[in-house]
Amino acid sequence: MSTITTEELSATTLLRFATAGSVDDGKSTLVGRLLHDSKSVLTDQLEAVERASASRGQEAPDLALLTDGLRAEREQGITIDVAYRYFATPRRRFILADTPGHVQYTRNMVTGASTAELTVILVDARNGVVEQTRRHAAIAALLRVPHVVLAVNKMDLVGYEEKVFAAIAEEFTAYATELGVPEVTAIPISALVGDNVVEPSSHMDWYGGPTVLEHLETVPVSHDLSHCHARLPVQYVIRPQSADHPDYRGYAGQIAAGSFRVGEQVTVLPSGRSTKISGIDLLGEPVDVAWTTQSVTLLLEDDIDISRGDLIVPSKDAPPTTQDIEATVCHVADAPLTVGHRVLLKHGTRTVKAIVKDIPSRLTLDDLSLHPHPGQLVANDIGRVKIRTAEPLPVDSYADSRRTGSFILIDPNDGTTLTAGMVGESFAAPEPVKDESEDDGWDF
Incomplete structure (x- = not known):
């Protein structure tokens, strides 16, 4: 060899x-x-x-x-x-x-x-x-x-x-x-x-x-995400409680896209609070700049409320937050996904309750035609869905970011992965009809 x-x-x-x-x-x-x-x-x-x-x-x-x-x-x-x-x-x-x-x-x-x-x-x-x-x-x-x-x-x-x-x-x-x-x-x-x-x-x-x-x-490799919209999903809040660093509070995670640098104005989503980066720790050492796929800890100038699941982004390039998500999905579970289905939606490091409000269409693979309002998606189906979340989420279009424009739907009862979704992706599905499902306690 x-x-x-x-x-x-x-x-x-x-x-x-x-x-x-x-x-x-x-x-x-x-x-x-x-x-x-x-x-x-x-x-x-x-x-x-x-x-x-x-x-x-x-x-x-x-x-x-x-x-x-x-x-x-x-x-x-x-x-x-x-x-x-x-x-x-x-x-x-x-x-x-x-x-x-x-x-x-x-x-x-x-x-x-x-x-x-x-x-x-x-x-x-x-x-x-x-x-x-x-x-x-x-x-x-x-x-x-x-x-x-x-x-x-x-x-x-x-x-x-x-x-x-x-x-x-x-x-x-x-x-x-x-x-x-x-x-x-x-x-x-x-x-x-x-x-x-x-x-x-x-x-x-x-x-x-x-x-x-x-x-x-x-073949040309074009997966360099360092020039994309900068995104850091927060995984951990670090407070070492040591005598050497009594006031240390860092926000750790893997940079999903783009780069961050000391002194940059950033916004924490979904709260919308803004501050500046006062320091970046990489492998225990301070650095001036960090980029995609690096696992880092950001130190911020202001003491604001941040927890796991929040997203840190440049203030000049913040995605919108929404409770209404439209996406194309690939259903992967044996049990069908239906209109009115109560699910958990995992986006980055954040998981929230959600309801499937509508399934506007299902893709027919033979001729790429769209079957309107099928009512459900079964295993391996590809379709269009509308989802309402219990809390606002900062989501990018999948076309802009494969990392922060994607999500999965999870069965809240047993943790089974139901569906993989791509925000904003579409096969030109028809306009959805008004949802008339009855109130089941998850109507956000």
Whole structure:
């Protein structure tokens, strides 16, 4: 296995990407091939895969086992959980989320793609674009994943025919464009054999584009959030009660976007109180400026009431606070989401009571039409909702911030995650009708 020096790693950029596709389309095999052929697999890992493959009567190592790490996954032969893998080449570092393909695990795809800058959607060349392919494309569009790779897999089973690849690529690209996906790169591959995964294929001389790894190494990375609206969700209020710092009061959290600097005027939401940053502590040391993803403690000039769940923002760039949220959601729970449903809404570090006031539409994946006022969303449905919260929340549009423009709905009875939501995202749903549900004690 080749090694990469610390200097080389520090000079490379980071790409977060996810894989998606239907069951048996070869996602885990693709990831295994990618890791194996890029020499990102440790010797003991490969030996373990070889032993597991031999015990199942397979002559060649089953590279899918490099990601299907759970015992239940290996026994069933399908991926049932998001498998994260970290690897690097001299050109770039990668965080990879291998997501399940089975319909009942679509919720895991939402998890894996929520922070991704690129999604690889696999299609079996023999089956073409199927409903789950369309669902994954819709989720990628909703989550505003900037780059989508269509990997047409198992080309060896269709004789490496260019016309098969071209037809699938044309159908998928047209569908993804309608959804608003900004960029689709189609690559014909055979993950099992290794064609166009890391090395160019000798079987498809009609294809002149990049391999999967080459595209991953060269695609522009645009996830720099340091220039976005600055946001710090407060996680803890720190008061050490020490003799050395008797008056210390800090507000700790991870910066969700943008940057903060000492002396900057900030506003605490939802209260709307303003003050200035008097100091910033990072890893116990004072700094003048801090930026996205750093976990810091802000010290403020004025002693104002701040608690977990509050949001600290620059005063000149404060989002509006509201109790009425309109969003597009992906419903992930087995139990349906209905009009009048009482839920908990978690936004950043804040959780509040809420009611689903209306479900204006549900997206039909086949033709992207909207089914008006379905009354409920069932597992894996994508739809438009209107929600009323018990307390005002400072929310951004998801188009402006994937971190502070998203939320989840939770069942208040057992803590089950029901729905993942994107504020302001829309498939041009029709105007909602007036809600006439009766008062149930949660009518805010």
